[in-house]
Amino acid sequence: MGLWAVLSLAAGLYGAWNGLGGRAYAATLSAFCALLFVMLPCAARGVTDRVWARLGSAAGILLATLLLLAYLIYALGTNTFAVARAGAVLALIFVPLAIAAWAERRPAGAWQDFAIVGAVWAAVKFSPARWLWPYPDGRLSYVFTVLLMVNVGVAVFLFMRRLNGVGYVLGWAQDWAAYIAASFLLFAAISIPLGSAMRFVQFAPQWRAAPMLPLTALGILVFTAWPEEFLFRGLLQNMLTRSTGSNFAGWCIASVLFGFAHITNGHFPNWRYVLLATIAGFFYGWTWRKTESIFASAIVHALVDALWHFLFRTI
Numbered sequence: 001m002g003l004w005a006v007l008s009l010a011a012g013l014y015g016a017w018n019g020l021g022g023r024a025y026a027a028t029l030s031a032f033c034a035l036l037f038v039m040l041p042c043a044a045r046g047v048t049d050r051v052w053a054r055l056g057s058a059a060g061i062l063l064a065t066l067l068l069l070a071y072l073i074y075a076l077g078t079n080t081f082a083v084a085r086a087g088a089v090l091a092l093i094f095v096p097l098a099i100a101a102w103a104e105r106r107p108a109g110a111w112q113d114f115a116i117v118g119a120v121w122a123a124v125k126f127s128p129a130r131w132l133w134p135y136p137d138g139r140l141s142y143v144f145t146v147l148l149m150v151n152v153g154v155a156v157f158l159f160m161r162r163l164n165g166v167g168y169v170l171g172w173a174q175d176w177a178a179y180i181a182a183s184f185l186l187f188a189a190i191s192i193p194l195g196s197a198m199r200f201v202q203f204a205p206q207w208r209a210a211p212m213l214p215l216t217a218l219g220i221l222v223f224t225a226w227p228e229e230f231l232f233r234g235l236l237q238n239m240l241t242r243s244t245g246s247n248f249a250g251w252c253i254a255s256v257l258f259g260f261a262h263i264t265n266g267h268f269p270n271w272r273y274v275l276l277a278t279i280a281g282f283f284y285g286w287t288w289r290k291t292e293s294i295f296a297s298a299i300v301h302a303l304v305d306a307l308w309h310f311l312f313r314t315i
Contacts, residue, residue, distance in 0.1 A: 003170075004040045007222060008033045010215070024135055027077020032140070034070040035147035038063060038154065043170040043295070048158045060100070060159035064093050067151050074144075078135035085132055089148070092123050096152055100160040108163045109243035116156055117235050120149045121261065124227070143223055150227045157235060166234035167293040179290045183300045187283040191276055191304075195312075200272040204313040217306035225301035226294065232258045232281065233288040233297055247289065255281030266314065280304060 011032050015025055042048055051059050071089045075081035096116045103112035129145040130138030157163045195201040209216070232254055241250030259278025263269050280301075288297040 001041065003222075004033075004036055007036055007040075007218075018136075020136060024078040027073055028135060028140070030077070031070045031074035032144070032147070034073070035067070035144070035151060038066065038151045039147060040170070042154050042158065043168055045169050045171055048154075048168070052159060052162070057160045057162075060097060060155040063151065063155040063159065064097055067093050067148060067155075071148070074133070074135075080134050088127075088132060092127070092148065093152055096120065096156050097160065100156045103161065107242070108161065109239040113157075113161065113163075113235075113239055116153075117231060117239075120153055121231060123149050125261070125264075146223050146227050150230060153230060153235065163235070163238065165238050165292065166230070167288060167291070167295070168230060168234055169293055170295050171293060173291065173293075176291050176293075176296050179287050180296055180299050180303075183283045183287045183297075184303050187280060187300075187304065190279060194279075195272075195276055198272050198275075199315050200276065201308070201312040202315050203311065205311045209310060213306065213310055216309070217302055220305045221298055221302035224305060225298040228258075229284060229288065229294040229298040229301055232261075233285055234294045237285050237288065251282070251285045251289065255279075255285050257281075258284075 008029075012029055015021075015029060020028075055062065068090060072081070072086070075085065096119055099112045099116050099119075103110045106112070124145055127145060129141035133141040133144045154168070157166065158168060192201075196203075236257065237250050237254035239250075240253050241247050244250055244253070255278055258281035259274045259276075262273045262277040263271070265273050284297040284301055287300050288294060291297070
C-alpha cells in the first residue's frame with residue numbers, strides 16, 4: 001500500500017509538472033491508480049489465498065470486470081471512447097480468461113497456458129498501445145498496457161488457474177541479498193566485456209541524470225522488471241519446468257525465449273541484444289529459483305537496466 005501511494009503520488013506530480021489538468025487528467029490518474037492498486041496489493045503475502053478462499057475462481061472474473069471499468073473511466077473521462085477501442089480492450093481482458101476456463105482443471109503447463117502467456121506478451125509488444133491509450137498524446141500507452149496485461153495475468157494464473165510457485169510476492173528473506181548481489185555482479189562481469197567486444201555498448205556515464213537514478217530504477221522495477229519477471233520466470237519458466245519435468249530444461253528454454261523476445265529491440269534482427277538478454281535470463285532465472293520470488297529476480301533485472309542506461313550507451 002505504501003508503494004502504491006508513492007507511485008500514485010509520483011504520477012500525480014508528474015502529470016501536474018507536465019501541465020496536465022482537468023477532467024481528462026483526473027480520469028487518467030484514476031485509471032492509473034486503479035490498475036496499480038490491483039497489481040501491487042495482490043503481491044502482499046497471503047492476499048490472493050484469502051481472496052480465493054472467499055470467492056474462488058469468480059475472483060478472476062471480478063478482477064477482469066474491474067479492469068474493464070478502469071479503462072472505461074479513462075476512455076470516457078478523456079473523451080477518447082470508441083467502440084472499436086473498447087472492443088479491443090474487452091478482448092485483451094476476457095479472451096485469456098475464456099482460454100483459461102477452457103483449460104478447466106488440466107494441470108499447469110497445458111497448451112492453453114502457453115497460449116495465454118504468448119497472447120499477453122504479444123499484447124504488450126505488438127498491440128496498438130498508442131491507439132488504445134491516446135491521452136495524453138500516447139505518452140502513457142506503454143505503462144497502461146503493461147499494467148493492464150499484468151493484471152490480466154494475475155486474474156488468469158493466480159485466481160483462475162491457481163498456478164503454484166509463481167512467487168508473486170513482495171517480501172524479503174535473509175539470504176536474498178547474497179543471491180541478488182551474486183547474480184548482478186556475475187552478469188556484469190560477463191556482459192560488460194562481452195557487450196564492449198561486440199560493440200553493443202560503450203561506457204558513457206550520464207552524471208547529470210544521477211539525482212533521478214533512484215526514481216528511474218523504481219520505475220523500471222515496477223513497469224519493466226516486475227512484469228517481465230512475472231511473465232518469463234513466474235509463469236513461463238515455472239510451466240516449462242512442470243511440462244518438461246526438469247528444472248534445468250525449463251530454466252534454459254525460458255532464458256532463450258527471453259532473449260528472443262528482445263530481437264526487435266532497436267532494429268530487427270538484433271542478435272547482439274538476443275545474446276545478452278539470454279545470458280541475463282539465465283541469471284534472472286537462477287535468482288528466481290533460489291529465492292522463489294519474482295521480486296528478487298526483478299530487483300536484479302531493474303539494477304541491470306537502470307545502471308545500463310545510466311553508465312552505458314547502446315551503439
